[in-house]
Structure formats: structure tokens, C-alpha cells
Amino acid sequence: xxxVFGRRAYGRVNAHGGEHAHTQFAHLYYLPIFPLSSVWVMGxxxxxIRASGKSIAAAYLRVWAPLVAIxxxxxxxxxxxxxxxxLAATSAWAWSWRGVRSESAIRASDFRLLxxxxxxxxxxxxxxxxxxxxxxxxxxxAKLDTQRPPDEVxxxxxxxxxxxxxxxxxxxxxxxxxxxxxxxxxxAAAARRIADGAHDDSGADDGPYRAATVATRASVLDEIASxxxxxxxxxxxxxxxxxxxxx
Numbered sequence: 001x002x003x004v005f006g007r008r009a010y011g012r013v014n015a016h017g018g019e020h021a022h023t024q025f026a027h028l029y030y031l032p033i034f035p036l037s038s039v040w041v042m043g044x045x046x047x048x049i050r051a052s053g054k055s056i057a058a059a060y061l062r063v064w065a066p067l068v069a070i071x072x073x074x075x076x077x078x079x080x081x082x083x084x085x086x087l088a089a090t091s092a093w094a095w096s097w098r099g100v101r102s103e104s105a106i107r108a109s110d111f112r113l114l115x116x117x118x119x120x121x122x123x124x125x126x127x128x129x130x131x132x133x134x135x136x137x138x139x140x141x142a143k144l145d146t147q148r149p150p151d152e153v154x155x156x157x158x159x160x161x162x163x164x165x166x167x168x169x170x171x172x173x174x175x176x177x178x179x180x181x182x183x184x185x186x187x188a189a190a191a192r193r194i195a196d197g198a199h200d201d202s203g204a205d206d207g208p209y210r211a212a213t214v215a216t217r218a219s220v221l222d223e224i225a226s227x228x229x230x231x232x233x234x235x236x237x238x239x240x241x242x243x244x245x246x247x
Contacts, residue, residue, distance in 0.1 A: 004029045007036065011059030013052065016100035016109050017232035018043050018239065019119045023055040031067075032059045040120045043239025049124040054097060061094035107221065108195045110228035115169025122176050130173055137169045150174075154190035157199035161223040168194040197221050 009022045010032045019042050025032035038052040069087035072080040100109050109119045116122075116133050125133070141150075146159070150167035158164035168191050175188035193199060197217035 008032070009039070010063065011052070011055035011057075013055045013058050013097045014100055014109075014119075014121075015098055016106065017113065017119055017228065018236040019113075019232075020098075021049065021052050021055050021120070021124065023052060023059055025059060032063055035059070038124070040118065040124065042118060043235050045239075047129070048126070049120065050126060052124055058094045058097050061091050065091035065094070104192075104196060107225070108192075110224055111165060111168045111195050112172070113228045113231055114165045114224060115172070122172050130177060133169070134173050134177070137166055137173070141166050141170065151186070151190050153199075154193045155199060157197075157217070158194070158220055161220050161227070164194055164220050165224060 005026070005028050007024055008027045008030065010025050010027075012020050012022045014021050019040065021038060021040050023038045024036045026034055026036055035051065035056050038049050038055055039046045040049045065087040069084040069091070072083040072087070074080070100106055112121065113119045115137065122130055122133075144163060144166065146153075146163055150170045153163060153167035154171060158167065171187045171191035171194065175184050175191060178184045178187055197220060199217070
């Protein structure tokens, strides 16, 4: 009797722009048994991330839920039929996690790509990776010489797409690394405001850090979407060129 076992990737989630997360599982007959490590994939390369509960759940629900649903149907009982329907619906729902769908999620993904060099959410990054990204963003922010803190950019709007991207990145990281719970919540809310272009124009001429000109919401978001698309296309093209050719 041949026993098929090994290591295999399951649970692809958050796919967008040639990037996604998945989890390596120990499998038996290609059925995921237990997770080994989660990975963020960028074309032909990737890096280890914190265990992704979403990816792990997706793997189990996509593979095991249909099998259990079939077994429940075989019981030919009302309870079995109900269980089968619930499991089938849950499995279908898990497949919807495969890609980034909503406009707000796509915008946040674009901001992360330009700020961090990857679409990976800071919540999935290791502490070491977040520290490296933070140092790089601090250097970029210093070069801007904007004389405004990132939360001021979130409140009143950015003067450029570059300022918006770096301010978003710093706030998104602070949402996970700030020591105070309130500070983390405020940073997360501010990062979302930047990604959504939801700044307040009412105080345009107030405050010691207020610049004379603020870029419009549409122009900033359009520039960022265009730049992120260009970077993703370049990354996907590079991955395709480096992929081994099949004869």
C-alpha cells in the first residue's frame, strides 16, 4: 500500500496584483492535516509571515467541508441534509476569500505596496520585518521634510501622493506597534482615512503645520492606483520571465 504524504500549499487568500498569502500544510493523500507555516508570495519569491488564521481556515473549509458534507448526505437524514447545506455554503464562502474584492480593500492594498514594497498587511508581518519597513519609511519621511506629522496628513489631506503613501505606512505600522490601545486605534483609523481619501477640508487654513496647497482626493488616489498597477505589472512580468520554461 502506497501512502501519499508530504508538504503542500493550501488556503490561498488576499490575492491581488500578483501577490497572495497561503499556508504550507502537512498533507495525507493531498488532504491538509496540520499547518506548518504561512507564506506571503510575491510572484516567484516570498517570505514567511505570522500564521494566517484566514488562510488556515480557508484550507480546511475548502477541502474538508465538502467531504464532510458528502458524508452527511449519505446519512439520508434531515439533519444530515441540513449539515451538508451549511458546510457547502461555508466552503463556498471560504473560496470568496481568495482575492481582494472591495474598493476600500484594493485601495489599502495599493497603499501598502507603495509604502512597504509588498501588499502584505502589517498584521501578518513578523516583528523583524515591520521594524525594517519602519526604518525605511522613517528615512523616506525625513527626506520629504514635510513638517507635518502623519496624523495631520490624515486629518487634512496630503500635499502629494508620496506624502499620502508614507503617512499611511507609518500609521498602519503604528496601529500594530503602538504601546497604548487608544493610540493603536487612532492610528488605524487615521490610516483608513488616508486610504479612503476622507480628509477634512474645513480646516484647510488652520494649524501650524498646514501647507498652502493640498492635493485633491481624486488626484492622489488616482496617482496611487496607477503607480501600484505599474509596480504590480513589473513584478508579475519579472516573475514570468524568471519562471522555468517547459518544453
